[in-house]
Amino acid sequence: MYIRKLEKxxxxxxxxxxxxxxxxxxxxxxxxxxxxxxxxxxxxxxxxYVLLPTRPKTVEIVNVAVAEEHQGKGIxxxxxxxxxRVAKTHGYKTIDIGTGNSxxxxxxxxxxxxxxxxxxxxxxxxxxxSEEIYENGxxxxxxxxxxxxx
Ligand SMILES: CC(C)(COP(=O)(O)OP(=O)(O)OC[C@H]1O[C@@H](n2cnc3c(N)ncnc32)[C@H](O)[C@@H]1OP(=O)(O)O)[C@@H](O)C(=O)NCCC(=O)NCCS
Numbered sequence: 001m002y003i004r005k006l007e008k009x010x011x012x013x014x015x016x017x018x019x020x021x022x023x024x025x026x027x028x029x030x031x032x033x034x035x036x037x038x039x040x041x042x043x044x045x046x047x048x049y050v051l052l053p054t055r056p057k058t059v060e061i062v063n064v065a066v067a068e069e070h071q072g073k074g075i076x077x078x079x080x081x082x083x084x085r086v087a088k089t090h091g092y093k094t095i096d097i098g099t100g101n102s103x104x105x106x107x108x109x110x111x112x113x114x115x116x117x118x119x120x121x122x123x124x125x126x127x128x129x130s131e132e133i134y135e136n137g138x139x140x141x142x143x144x145x146x147x148x149x150x
Pocket of ligand 1: 019020021064065066067070071072073074075076077078098099100103104105106108109112
């Protein structure tokens, strides 16, 4: 498996991106503005992340996803660490990521990689998503924003 930047003319792995973010219009918007990186194995895309510059010297991982059949094998960790490496290489000083209050595994993963919780956007998912989202038996209502210095 290796990770590479998706060229602008290549088709984005929309199904994978929708695993992390059910809003197709949000995904299309940030994919057009940011850079998409893919994990490939045997010519199949099994993982993806998207980096979007948001403020001076700051970039955000706006989407990270691993194909369901490949989850739990360390690929998500490789994607997050690659995003940190790419951000450092490009001279960014801060990398951000956001996730839902119900995303227990994701919150664990990001904190294991040095991301710290910096804020909570109360009712973010209630306001911006038309359908209710549930994970781990918890309604996803609030956006937990995490950040790591590079
Ligand atoms: C989130 C996602 C990208 C993680 O990728 P993955 O390949 O399954 O994850 P990995 O196998 O690399 O490992 C995840 C790490 O989080 C840890 N983790 C997961 N759930 C945990 C929990 N409940 N408590 C503690 N640690 C947990 C794992 O133990 C592992 O760390 P470890 O190896 O040190 O134990 C993947 O599950 C996915 O695509 N999910 C759907 C899309 C999504 O939710 N994207 C993120 C939106 S914010």
